[in-house]
Amino acid sequence: MRRPWEDRWVKITGKVGLTAALTVAIWAALPGTAGAADGTPTLEELSFVLNSFALLVWGALVMWMCAGFTMLEAGSVRTKNASMICLKNVGIYSIAALAFYFVGYNLMYVDVDSVIGSFSLLFDPSEAEVALIGGDESVIADVLEPGRSGIATWLFQMLFVATTASIVSGAMLERTKLWAFWAFTLILTAFIYPTVGAWIWGGGWLDQLGFEDFAGGTVVHVVGGAAALAGVIVVGPRRRKFRLDGTAKPTPPSNVLVVTLGVLILWLGWFGFNAGSQGGLAAARDVATMATILVNTNLAAASGMLAAVACSRPVFGRLGLAPSLNGALAGLVSVTAAPAFADQYWSVVIGAIAGVLCTLATWLLERIKLDDVVGAVPVHLVGGAWGTLAAVVTSGADLAAQAVGLVSALGFVFVVSFVVWRVIDAAFGIRISSQVEFVGQDVAEMGIEANPEFVLVPEDREGYGPTSFVRDR
């Protein structure tokens, strides 16, 4: 017969044993703790990984847009200036990356006091993340806490910046000095872009006002377009672009295949640009939103292209290739401000309107004698402004906030850029000499030709190529 203490002992040990067993079992079942012990990640860690990885993958496609802008621009100009554009655009990308690393990021995101962030040198990754990379697993809770890697976030931002400078570049081709443009790029990416960025994405006054810009309809495209407009005005049109009778000389692309390739590179890059702006991936809502972003992006581009094709002949008198491709780009720009809505048919509507507006703006710019070589203003400024306002319909953004934000960003960037261009002009001159413009920047500034073995059509005359009579309106 068992004695009471035996009985209690059994009970106690039973409970203890059960509790111990359960504790072990639960410990093993706890994803976090068990994971940390044997190298298996926790759910929180996987969430962090996915959120960060999406920024890396989509960021790679954003980097690829550098090739898109370069091909689009180099194919659009006369061959004698194409090499310089190649060097210029790779340089823009490089300057933008370094400028944003050295000061831009901190101005845009660190301690933003509603107008501007902190002026301090070098992007400074969190100590915890640096320690973790170095192998110190004890800091992992601090690293996981923000939900995604600060370094990945910064990388995505760095890859973004260069696009803004590339937009400006496209408008001012064939008569702007290489070094002047690089100087402007430095100021744009180190100061101007980060300022507007701080207002909208850094928690500044426009963000507080409720202004919405998902992937940069204003931050990237209106900013780039406004700086381009200022630059176009300051530098003036290419020689003989506008005839004495006020009409514009057609300057079709010198290399249509390369232009088309550039547009398709941008189209692909935009997938990364817009999807990556979701910022997270690890929730079902994130990935579903990302999918609808890509659907909207693709539909708006397709719709913008076809709308531009449709109004190309009425507006320009013929089926225009460059305006049609620009319609696709305008469609892409137009959904960038708010691509995350679920009623996907709106992207067809918004893209189509963007295609039409872009075509009309292209026509208008020539009328008012502004020489925008690749159509950066119609595509990015007009498309971006339209998209920023259209977000009122698709994403329930506040109309007043959108209008205030749009006007502020556009006005600020236009005025500052205008002043900066003037200052650079006064200091060094931004316009190449008439002789260099005649000879071409490739030979004059680099002693090189884009296609030295191909015999070129003599160029200095009305239009060029054997079919110029067809192109003249």
Add this chain to the structure above:
Amino acid sequence: MRRPWEDRWVKITGKVGLTAALTVAIWAALPGTAGAADGTPTLEELSFVLNSFALLVWGALVMWMCAGFTMLEAGSVRTKNASMICLKNVGIYSIAALAFYFVGYNLMYVDVDSVIGSFSLLFDPSEAEVALIGGDESVIADVLEPGRSGIATWLFQMLFVATTASIVSGAMLERTKLWAFWAFTLILTAFIYPTVGAWIWGGGWLDQLGFEDFAGGTVVHVVGGAAALAGVIVVGPRRRKFRLDGTAKPTPPSNVLVVTLGVLILWLGWFGFNAGSQGGLAAARDVATMATILVNTNLAAASGMLAAVACSRPVFGRLGLAPSLNGALAGLVSVTAAPAFADQYWSVVIGAIAGVLCTLATWLLERIKLDDVVGAVPVHLVGGAWGTLAAVVTSGADLAAQAVGLVSALGFVFVVSFVVWRVIDAAFGIRISSQVEFVGQDVAEMGIEANPEFVLVPEDREGYGPTSFVRDR
């Protein structure tokens, strides 16, 4: 001394306490519930995320194939037609996206009754997924249930469709009207392709029969190739392609670098095409299968290319660049029907045979005076048919089912496409005038030239370029 009720109380409270503690612990340990509470995703949710994300990433590479087809085609034709091809192909991609969005998807996948799906306007994402994107987390169980995002699935399908139309395009270059081709694209992507797709992937009669087509060896490549063959027959050969003595005039690419770039873009895009068709990622089996798909895809392309190089000289009398590159494409097509087998050496065998078959088919087509500019029929129809049958060996598909499916799809698409081309021809004419063919579509239809600054070799003679004597057989 404790009384019995005390003793029981102790036992009860002990159990309750233990149970409560355990419940809390388990609650915390339960990935799903805990996750939902604090924002950490559940395992089920991460699985959904990964399955969907793979479709987005690989889908982006499928979009990129548009650039591949465009470069391949525009570089293959005479320069005077290259711009039109650029516009045409971007237009094809746009039309395909919208047509599939408006009606194609529903015909292919919604309520398929063994022959065709539902005719209803606009792709309609699930209410639950739309609600989740809008922020309603209460529907998450419904969203997660299918295992991947319906919108991501649809996006991948939309990006797929354009490839089929691009295949047709490549065969009929240099003599088909732009608008006629766009009209055919609309019908192909809205109706013809979705019909065969419904049979095979939508759960229709071929699927029920056991027909297997993993990534579109038949649905995309045989369909595209059959429509191309019908188009080639209806539109007839380019003027002077075949001489009075029955021999074919060589028409080598006008821009070899661009053609090569196009082929390499397609090679990369195929990674997305085949890997994305796995449909899921979140299981170890999924990702291991995806890896072997990419191994097989790459090996088949490499093997097809080298096989085509090897038989190029015996068949064509010289080492042919275009046939060799087409060998790589034929290799890629040939594993598309069933790339998910584990015996990877079979992909070397299948790719090599595809390279040889493609080369022989190219030779044969010229003999029977069918003018297929880029070799769409040898690459896609022959390669796709071979791959559909080869799946019997690699994936254990049923030979009878594969044969029935292949013949049905090929026959249906060929006949319907033939009729549609005839109808478009009767209504609007699909063939450009002899004068336009002489001048080139770029100038005639668009008032533009692909390379207006490069002096071109006078063209209207036997062969072209200073070395045509070498090229003539």
Add this chain to the structure above:
Amino acid sequence: MRRPWEDRWVKITGKVGLTAALTVAIWAALPGTAGAADGTPTLEELSFVLNSFALLVWGALVMWMCAGFTMLEAGSVRTKNASMICLKNVGIYSIAALAFYFVGYNLMYVDVDSVIGSFSLLFDPSEAEVALIGGDESVIADVLEPGRSGIATWLFQMLFVATTASIVSGAMLERTKLWAFWAFTLILTAFIYPTVGAWIWGGGWLDQLGFEDFAGGTVVHVVGGAAALAGVIVVGPRRRKFRLDGTAKPTPPSNVLVVTLGVLILWLGWFGFNAGSQGGLAAARDVATMATILVNTNLAAASGMLAAVACSRPVFGRLGLAPSLNGALAGLVSVTAAPAFADQYWSVVIGAIAGVLCTLATWLLERIKLDDVVGAVPVHLVGGAWGTLAAVVTSGADLAAQAVGLVSALGFVFVVSFVVWRVIDAAFGIRISSQVEFVGQDVAEMGIEANPEFVLVPEDREGYGPTSFVRDR
């Protein structure tokens, strides 16, 4: 009144019930077991999936580098040799894939005995992984154990190999026979590269010595550069590259846009090259490291490019496009040996030094009359050697180990490559005839021209193009 046995029964059943309930609850909570039951993956499985998926996605970008090398090379040479380069490079990629599949991988990774691995035919995936792909879920524990898919790992390696051969190719353009180069590629990718790879990555003697090479600064770039140097010496310079007075004739790119595109493709591809070399993704440390790898890669390229721009004029007397772009590539090469450090400003320093060293090496090579067409030796050998040593600073690598490894790899590959080139030369001849060099390899070896419709500038004279006077120093 309850009897003792009843009381015990209650206790026992209570415990059993509780235990059962808890067991069920824990079972449900256990991610692994519950997951396996209903199709939801376990944490371990998701970790496996992510580690493997990263290799697939970044591997796709590595494949894309084939297009980068092809465009860079084909645009750099005279037009009369460009088509051959296109065929050659696609062939190199194909041969490398097959050679590595047939013997290279096993030599590099299977049973490495400090010097070389196993000579056995065909990459042999693990039985468990093959079984899993075939649907046998019972082997899943064996598949998950290594933490990532062996097939995915192998795929990434296969896509890597071709880059090494492409590096060699770039140095020896315009005078090396196609078949000779393909023969060398076969030996390089089947034997030479795998040998050095076995030493460093396969667990061989350099690995045991503590030599560090994260992503191939030595394994890929020094190996490729050393083989290129040997080839350049054996094949000799292009005819008339060096004048009788000892100066070098400038041979600028014939197609600058294509060269620039190639460089940007490589830049993007490098993201995959370096990030994929992290090998894992599923831990927070992995993805944070991957992010910093991409930051370092991008900053080093930007910095290398700008440094090369800065010293281009002092060294070459003019702003050189090709040297500037090569500066970006040298920057990319220089961080490849150790891109995973957290002090990101070092990448700016290392990249800048690489840009300067590359420029100086380019100048030096011409002085000592070595004709390296695209600058493969300055970019890859010099950049790779510098980066291998710089890892001492950034990643705490051992200087002695790095120096020994660098010298061993460089010396071994140079000597073996020199002998192999000599043997191929003695057996078949590696140098094209003077007549073929005059006519161009495109016409002579393939009966084709890269741009048959463009009128070319007569070529056989000092410099070419109307502005050669500017280019001559």
